[in-house]
Amino acid sequence: MSRSTAATAAVVVAVAVVAAMAMPAAGQGAPSGSPAPPYKNHTVVGADGWFFNATSNTTSGNYSDWAAGETFYLGDYLIFKTDDSSSVVQTSNATAYSLCDAEGPETLIYSPGHGDAASASPRAATIAVPLTVEGANYFFSEAGDGAQCEEGMRFEIKILC
Numbered sequence: 001m002s003r004s005t006a007a008t009a010a011v012v013v014a015v016a017v018v019a020a021m022a023m024p025a026a027g028q029g030a031p032s033g034s035p036a037p038p039y040k041n042h043t044v045v046g047a048d049g050w051f052f053n054a055t056s057n058t059t060s061g062n063y064s065d066w067a068a069g070e071t072f073y074l075g076d077y078l079i080f081k082t083d084d085s086s087s088v089v090q091t092s093n094a095t096a097y098s099l100c101d102a103e104g105p106e107t108l109i110y111s112p113g114h115g116d117a118a119s120a121s122p123r124a125a126t127i128a129v130p131l132t133v134e135g136a137n138y139f140f141s142e143a144g145d146g147a148q149c150e151e152g153m154r155f156e157i158k159i160l161c
């Protein structure tokens, strides 16, 4: 390869690198000068939140359907808009998830008020759960001794790195 060809190739590579670096920000529509945040908040089912109606035994949304439409990365957060009549249990144990069992040592429990399913006047709460473990992660409400989970207050996500 001649000297001038090598130099031209180097310039072409440099231009390609700059273009590649500029692309993510442009793709996300970020204004120039303000870089896109390095993580994303995923608000569970959006405005409908993470609620259980004890009268109708129904959940505020179809969490599995919602999760199927999202892409989760390490460092992102799940935001649960909820109240203290429900809880948020996180586990990577698929068996514990299928049994709605929050007892295991590998589960993390976020509970604004001990998940008192019978609370007459539940208090609003927002729970932010950091996504720190790659692969399958499971979430459910253990409130009502697992009744809310049994009725569909649960979902699975896959966290990418």
Ligand SMILES: *[C@@H]1O[C@H](CO)[C@@H](O)[C@H](O)[C@H]1NC(C)=O
Binding pocket: 037, 039, 040, 041, 077, 079, 128
């Ligand atoms: C994510 O939500 C938290 C509050 O729960 C907020 O402080 C933070 O600014 C949000 N980040 C983004 C990127 O929206």
Ligand SMILES: *[C@@H]1O[C@H](CO)[C@@H](O)[C@H](O)[C@H]1NC(C)=O
Binding pocket: 053, 054, 055, 056
């Ligand atoms: C809970 O379900 C009952 C029965 O379907 C309904 O009347 C009530 O409005 C619901 N409560 C809330 C907060 O959505």
Ligand SMILES: *[C@@H]1O[C@H](CO)[C@@H](O)[C@H](O)[C@H]1NC(C)=O
Binding pocket: 054, 055, 056, 057, 147
């Ligand atoms: C809701 O679930 C509880 C406990 O599983 C049950 O006693 C009750 O009859 C159910 N109510 C409805 C409306 O399905």
Ligand SMILES: *[C@@H]1O[C@H](CO)[C@@H](O)[C@H](O)[C@H]1NC(C)=O
Binding pocket: 093, 094, 095, 096, 099, 101, 104, 105, 106
């Ligand atoms: C996973 O959960 C099941 C059921 O709760 C439990 O028997 C098992 O010991 C757990 N596995 C680990 C590795 O903790």
Ligand SMILES: *[C@@H]1O[C@H](CO)[C@@H](O)[C@H](O)[C@H]1NC(C)=O
Binding pocket: 062, 063, 064, 065, 151, 152, 153
């Ligand atoms: C969510 O919707 C799917 C179909 O899109 C259905 O198979 C599933 O049973 C629903 N889950 C709940 C908890 O209602």
